[in-house]
Amino acid sequence: MFATDTSLQYDIIPYVGTILGGLVPGELVVIHGSVPDDADRFQVDFQCGSSIKPRADVAFHFNPRFKRSGCIVCNTLDKEKWGWEEITYKMPFQKGKSFEIVIMVLKDKFQVTVNEKHLLLYNHRISLERIDTLGIYGKVRIKSIDFISNSLQGSQPSSLGITKINTENGEMPDDSQFGVPYVGRLNSALRPGHTVAIKGEVNKNANSFAINLKSSDSDDIALHLNPRMKTEVFVRNSYLHDSWGEEEKEVANFPFSPGMYFELIIFCDAHQFKVAINGVHTLEYKHRFKQLEKINLLEVTGDVQLLDYKLVLTHPQPVFIYSGFCICLSDLGQCLPSLRSLYNITFHELSKEWNRFW
Structure with missing residues (x-):
């Protein structure tokens, strides 16, 4: 179900x-680690082998480079020649502070x-299939490195309490059929304990998009989620009785960021929706x-690609949501301790300990 390396101490750099x-x-x-007080730079390299001469x-x-105001330089070395640098001037790393880096591997x-x-x-500038080595160099302390693989698609939905969301004609579309604007009907009416899990990708030149939970009986929108990339404002609202309410921002x-992949979880409890991204x-x-x-429709509009979505029902056993799938605790086995520490992925308990993660 999961593949995960045991967390180890990496005291020797380069690694x-x-x-x-x-x-x-x-x-x-x-990758969990910390930046020494005297650091000038460090690097994480996904390599095609470990050859030194010629260099892999x-x-x-x-x-990450710490001189002046700091920046992060990304690049590719191909046949011992560097390509063009992509520089980010956001600097989340601080000298003397710990960090958590999560690198998600996507198709492109x-x-x-x-x-x-x-x-x-x-x-990607080099084929993903060629990468077989991780290298970490420079002035940095590494506490642990974990590789988390999602192979959940092989699990049996009937045993995991998963209900798919149908389209209006009752069929689950493949990726090519998730056109936006998109409306899908929930198999089951929404009620406390249910979770809607949505996977998507923000368009590269996106202005805004919206995700709505609504009723087919009227034009009412129970939950309107409207991220606006240009102004970096995340609007929430409801449309009731032919009128928008007061915006929450x-x-x-x-x-969100243009071009970004996301997994969005909407958990419904008795008094409110809770949203994790x-x-x-x-x-x-x-x-x-x-x-x-009466909430039985999901609507997606705007500058976004809809990749997948699920409605996850409450389950009689303690369960977690991982990447949009519902997993019984008994299925996690020995993976549980390391996975629970990785709060940066879509991974929340839906049982008595739910509030620990919210």
């Missing part, structure tokens, strides 16, 4: 290690999050539409 089985889309590489190709070179790019905040995207950190709790929204049992 060079083989990535068993290579990298596949959907995999997460999670580097598919993804992630290089890497997506990097640092300390729960989206940082950057880096398109407060959020600690704007969670890429495993980070983002907001709460008190119910204005009280007839929860």
